[in-house]
Amino acid sequence: MGQSKSHTNSPNCSSCFLRLCAIQSQIDRLERMLSYSKETLNFKEACLYTGLSSSQLYKLLNGKEVPHYKPxxxxxxxxxxxxxxxxxxxxxxxxxxMEI
Known part of the structure; x- marks a missing residue:
């Protein structure tokens, strides 16, 4: 009588993780697509748009190599x-x- 219910119907952790990874991938793709239509981008959107990591972009900003605004x-x-x-x-x- 005191037996616990079987968890055979519940998904295992690895399938949940795979689904979460797929959802995150879709969210990232949608964020990139949205950034393509905007005229003004924030830092995160600029990283996605250019394909640069945040540390690379900060380095370029410090060197005043990338046009940006700080209102x-x-x-x-x-x-x-x-x-x-x-x-x-x-x-x-x-x-x-071709020489490189």
Whole structure:
């Protein structure tokens, strides 16, 4: 009478983890897609948009290499078109790229 119910109908931890990973992947993809349509990006969105890690982007900001805005001195924002221009700067010719 004091027996516990069997848990055969409940999913195991590994299947739950796999589903959570799939959901997180979909969320990341949707965030990237949303950032493509926005004109002004926050720091996290700029990382997703450019494919740079947060530490790489901070390093470029410290070197004043990436165009950005700090309207109140704390939060960092980016203009998507300016990021596109920056990403496409320093174009290399096909011959130079093949030599590398």
């Amino acid at each position: 109140h001195g704390k939060l960092i924002f980016f203009n998507r078109k300016e990021l596109d221009s920056w990403l496409c700067s320093n174009k290399r010719s096909i011959e130079l790229a």
